Amino acid sequence: MTLPFLEKLLQVLAQGGFSSTYKYSVLLGLIDLCVEAGHPPTSVTTRQLARRVVELYWPQVRPYPALQAVLRQNSGGQARIAWRVGQFRQTHPDLISPPRFGPRAPVGFDALLSEVEWELVRQPLPLLQRVGGGEERFLYTIGWDQHVRKSTFNVYKQGGGGSFDNRILLQPEAAQSLVALASVIRPLVQQHWIVRVQKINRLAEAELDSFLFGTERIALRALQAPLRALQDGRCFYCNNSLSNAASEVDHFLPWSRYPDDGLDNLVLAHDRCNREKLHFLADLDFGHRWEARSREQSERLDELAATAAWSRDRARTFGVVASVYQGLPEGVRLWAGRAGLRRLESGDLSGVHGFGRGLLVA
Ligand SMILES: [Zn+2]
Structure with a gap:
């Protein structure tokens, strides 16, 4: 049954607790990873998600022509992930599309992924499914909360095992729904992301949206x-x-x-x-x-x-x-x-x- 799922997803999109655009990147990242898997997966890793999130921000951190500056992705200062991806692109001006990870990945790419992964671990992932006072894990469960320590994460990053489990365990219904409804949910999330960026950056286009449909x-x-x-x-x-x-x-x-x-x-x-x-x-x-x-x-x-x-x-x-x-x-x-x-x-x-x-x- 996908209707309750959609209703809960709408609530996650409606809740205004996030100052940055991270939640949209996580939702789109999860959709992509589920669709790419060919069949609904039972879990994805924070590492895989970080790679997708870097790809999502990659085109967005180019200077925006009308402002001649990079768009802000956070209502305060620039969102850390966008800032890091932008910084990486600047130091690798020859790269048009995001690099593939592997032995031939450019210097610093691994460090970039690790930093983005940590940002996702500490902030949007534990908070995304909280609406109002309560949390409903209708999308996924994870083995940590927002109090996760950087040192615990670092042990895992250095391959030392430790207690950090990097799996995002997808609810079976969620994975199926994300795949089945990808063509509906993706533009919906993207539209929310667009409007958010327009508002944060006070772009005139936001007025077009409200002019046409507001x-x-x-x-x-x-x-x-x-x-x-x-x-x-x-x-x-x-x-x-x-x-x-x-x-x-x-x-x-x-x-x-x-x-x-x-x-x-x-x-x-x-x-x-x-x-x-x-x-x-x-x-x-x-x-x-x-x-x-x-x-x-x-x-x-x-x-x-x-x-x-x-x-x-x-x-x-x-x-x-x-x-x-x-x-x-x-x-x-x-x-x-x-x-x-x-x-x-x-x-x-x-x-x-x-x-x-x-x-x-x-
Ligand atoms: Zn009142």
Whole structure:
């Protein structure tokens, strides 16, 4: 069954905890290694992954023409891996494509791979499957955590055995899904990577993306005052007063899930609440509150739609919300406000199935 797998992968992509682009390189690297194997492998090594990650960053560390500089891959300083790969390319200007590892590999390539491998071991690999407060190892298990010591890794690197096990043990379903869905997942991950780099580097192209497929933020601003009145001056999510705090019109069903600017999908929230919710789906409690708002305030919403010349298509919005929520697998994490993310338990599923129905028939 691949749907729960995709849902979990979307959550890994949605979580904003990473300052660098490493998680995308790990996901693409794992896809490539699984596909290359010919049949879904049971494990890959950190060494193999490091080699793939170097290949992924290799073309990206060329100077970007419009900036005449190497693009940053981290919201702070340059990401260590990108910096090291770039440095290596600079000292080997004759190499267009990344070198193959082996006896004829250029000087320093082995050291580069080892450094990249260590970066992957200590940072993205132990943290990648953490979404919100919890970790779900739906992709792989590894025999170390983020507290792994460099000395332990060094013993392994020097061939001295030791306790470090360099295998990334793939969950059987994950390896199969990565192979079967590679043509869907790869462009999806790449798109996330592109948007991230655009944002980090404040490139104008990011505007093209939002121009073509984004929502018109300026227009949404016009709804701030009426929505504020509708919600009695309170944040839709935390219910605290919105006065003196920056607020934002939020898409209850995230725009990235389904682009719906219909009035029923719009709520006013603290800027902070909106940022925390990010691309996550709101928890069921919010869902019921949201459903109640559309039902109980239907007349006011109609008035608002008329005054603001804004579209309202309740049936469509509820149809979309119902189909997204009713398709959720057990174990998926929903945004529960200040409490962070909450796992959807099997007992919740009956609540999910009724979700949105009430309004569809009303
Ligand atoms: Zn709030």
